[in-house]
Amino acid sequence: MTAADTASIGLAHGWYALSLLHGRIESHLERALQSGHDLSAREYSLLDVLSHQHSGEGGHLRMNQVADAVVLSQSATTRLVTRLEDRGLLSRYLCATDRRGIYTDVTPAGLALLAEARPTHDAALREALDQASADPRLAPFVATVETVDAAGEFGQP
Template sequence: MTETRWLDEREMAAWTGFLRASNLVARHLEQQLREDAGLSHTQYEILVLLSAAPEGEVRMTELAARLITSKSGLTYQVGQLEKRGLVARRSCPTDVRGVLAVLTADGRRTLEEAAPGHVAAVRESLIDVLERDELAVVAEALHRVGARLEG
């Protein structure tokens, strides 16, 4: 059995700072999107990913992987967007088992209306708080964390 490597004071400060900041930023962005656009942050991300995809469509399995969510969680969120007419689902023409999520015209319009307020909230809660050189360090550090966990 290996011995536990407890966090020292600096490591604990980094960990608790990350937890607090990430939770507060996530809560702030979730609230902003709910109030301004009636969307959850996950639903907004789905619209963003679909809008960036060729022809506004992505396979559900790929969408789940890119969002780092379960298939059932994605199915629920896409279902909510579908009820509002923002996303449609259709069969994949190249794979009978595949399902595509497709951005509708209303979905694109909703995203275009929600994006300015969301970007302002992202700036307010994170980007504009940091100096330019800090942004580069944070981006590189978080990229390394993500790359390690993605394997």
């Protein structure tokens, strides 16, 4: 086996471990949010990202930016926004300066649900990371997640 083969195998194993960690966390969050708040992990993520918008310059995200922030296709993001809008958790409106632009805001009901769900989300995330840290394949990734700068706004592009 060549050094290139060994490196390729190492990359594949690293990618597998990262995917495994993501899947475990996503499943744990999904169960907790669904049972406690009738929210999917993606719905929670969308509400969270949109709740950080502000009225100042560059404070609102266009739908393509929202799609990037929640890691969904544009069409899947539109369907997700529509579902939450139908539940009264989001509202959409045209951009005042560019009539082609559509913005989405979290409604007061959406903010209330997000605030109610946040402790569940955070506890489930902590549980999932604690469980994953016991797996030697995942422990380095958990350590990395735990050391990422908390001030970073990954929801904002």
